[in-house]
Amino acid sequence: MAATSRGTTPVPPDVRPRLTVLSGPSGVGKSTVVAHMRKEHPEVWLSVSATTRRPRPGEKHGVQYFFVSDEEMDKLIANGELLEWAEFAGNRYGTPRRAVLERLEVGEPVLLEIDLQGARLVRESMAEAQLVFLAPPSWDELVRRLTGRGTEAPEVIERRLAAAKIELAAEAEFDTTLVNTSVEDVARELLALMKVL
Ligand code: ADP
Numbered sequence: 001m002a003a004t005s006r007g008t009t010p011v012p013p014d015v016r017p018r019l020t021v022l023s024g025p026s027g028v029g030k031s032t033v034v035a036h037m038r039k040e041h042p043e044v045w046l047s048v049s050a051t052t053r054r055p056r057p058g059e060k061h062g063v064q065y066f067f068v069s070d071e072e073m074d075k076l077i078a079n080g081e082l083l084e085w086a087e088f089a090g091n092r093y094g095t096p097r098r099a100v101l102e103r104l105e106v107g108e109p110v111l112l113e114i115d116l117q118g119a120r121l122v123r124e125s126m127a128e129a130q131l132v133f134l135a136p137p138s139w140d141e142l143v144r145r146l147t148g149r150g151t152e153a154p155e156v157i158e159r160r161l162a163a164a165k166i167e168l169a170a171e172a173e174f175d176t177t178l179v180n181t182s183v184e185d186v187a188r189e190l191l192a193l194m195k196v197l
């Protein structure tokens with residue numbers, strides 16, 4: 001188990017692992033891949049976003065997300081505490097800035113799992129970030145996964161599928177595409193891209 005790096009000497013910028021951004025349409029399997037990867041490599045640090053979305057069954061404050069009110073989100077934005085934020089399918093999501101910068105400073109691999117708008121904002125503010133797009137094997141499979149997850153009402157699924165069409169059309173903006181046919185394979189490929197393997 002790696003000792004905590006907090007408080008150690010900052011790593012020079014040229015040898016720091018790059019910030020990696022994982023994006024892709026809702027239901028493609030981002031959370032599943034990341035959970036699988038972190039089970040075997042807990043040293044990969046995943047940013048916990050703030051969101052105004054309500055928790056799904058089993059989701060815990062501070063684990064999957066920091067679940068915040070609209071007012072709290074307004075404050076985080078106004079105080080410049082978010083590295084980026086975006087509205088997605090009716091809710092706001094944002095990446096707490098300080099924790100990400102601290103981890104990069106001490107040389108830990110950092111992963112953000114965020115939407116297309118957020119990925120574009122990160123690219124603008126951190127040119128060295130690598131952007132990875134997770135694609136479904138097919139449109140029908142994406143619909144099956146999103147519907148099969150059973151966590152969203154039909155109208156929310158419709159909004160997410162509309163957003164998915166826009167996200168899929170932006171694949172070429174990313175540095176790398178990984179097709180999520182096998183969770184194990186994609187997790188391994190992602191680790192290699194992050195230089196953890
Ligand atoms: P996202 O985080 O991208 O919204 P999830 O990780 O919640 O997506 O996955 C959506 C659904 O698809 C879940 O039910 C998950 O178990 C399933 N899933 C994820 N990856 C695969 C895969 N490679 N093959 C089959 N089903 C998958």
Ligand code: 5GP
Nearest residue numbers: 049085086088093094095113114115117118
């Ligand atoms: P979900 O509600 O399914 O957890 O997430 C919906 C979408 O919001 C996903 O595409 C997810 O990657 C994205 N998302 C999660 N956190 C953030 C964030 O901090 N910023 C941005 N821009 N998108 C996020």
